[in-house]
Amino acid sequence: MIQLFDYWRSTASYRVRIALELAGLEWRSVPVNLIDGAQRAPEHLERNPQGLVPVLEIDGLRLTQSLAIVEYLNETRALRLLPADPAGRARVRAIAQAIAVDIHPVCNLRVARHAVTESGGVITMEGWMRAFIGPALEAVETTLEGGDYCHGASVSLADLCLVPQLYNADRWGVDLSAMPKIRRIAATFAHNPAFVAAHPDRTLH
Numbered sequence: 001m002i003q004l005f006d007y008w009r010s011t012a013s014y015r016v017r018i019a020l021e022l023a024g025l026e027w028r029s030v031p032v033n034l035i036d037g038a039q040r041a042p043e044h045l046e047r048n049p050q051g052l053v054p055v056l057e058i059d060g061l062r063l064t065q066s067l068a069i070v071e072y073l074n075e076t077r078a079l080r081l082l083p084a085d086p087a088g089r090a091r092v093r094a095i096a097q098a099i100a101v102d103i104h105p106v107c108n109l110r111v112a113r114h115a116v117t118e119s120g121g122v123i124t125m126e127g128w129m130r131a132f133i134g135p136a137l138e139a140v141e142t143t144l145e146g147g148d149y150c151h152g153a154s155v156s157l158a159d160l161c162l163v164p165q166l167y168n169a170d171r172w173g174v175d176l177s178a179m180p181k182i183r184r185i186a187a188t189f190a191h192n193p194a195f196v197a198a199h200p201d202r203t204l205h
């Protein structure tokens with residue numbers, strides 16, 4: 001059985017859950033409770049020495065890093081999450097990385113908590129999250145075409161990064177009212193079965 005070590009609110013895990021659902025695979029979630037520190041327990045550090053989720057066990061492999069995992073599923077399960085043309089692939093990867101490589105690490109739990117603690121309470125969790133997520137999403141908004149998807153007329157790696165980030169933005173009260181292109185994409189996926197099945201509210205926790 002394919003096993004995903006994940007956490008319901010983890011946006012990196014959410015990306016992988018969407019890809020697993022798009023692939024129509026049977027898989028099971030093994031929750032790693034990040035609030036309790038289970039990611040630092042020896043058994044999880046053995047799975048991923050970085051002490052992070054997600055970790056995917058599939059095809060006799062143990063994979064880490066959500067973008068690498070999604071690309072593995074894309075290649076082995078023919079998901080077509082990257083366009084055929086190099087320019088399209090560069091654009092999709094640029095949007096995906098603007099979220100997964102630029103926004104996500106700054107807003108990771110351990111980073112945000114450290115900032116809050118070291119500031120002696122001057123910085124709040126909400127303040128930290130809003131300071132980084134809102135402006136970064138505005139930048140993504142300006143690069144979007146205004147269609148139903150981040151790129152072209154079908155789901156891509158960029159959508160797998162954007163939708164979980166929007167869940168996270170909502171969690172921290174980031175105002176998306178000035179981002180109509182992003183809201184249009186959110187509406188596209190609100191009823192997509194794979195995205196719905198992967199939603200944190202549908203996940204074990």
Ligand SMILES: N[C@@H](CCC(=O)N[C@@H](CS)C(=O)NCC(=O)O)C(=O)O
Pocket residue numbers: 009010011012013034039051052053054064065066067100108109110111
């Ligand atoms: N670049 C990694 C990031 C993984 C990551 O930061 N995971 C977060 C949850 S979204 C985590 O495990 N945080 C635990 C911690 O900070 O202690 C990926 O895309 O898989």
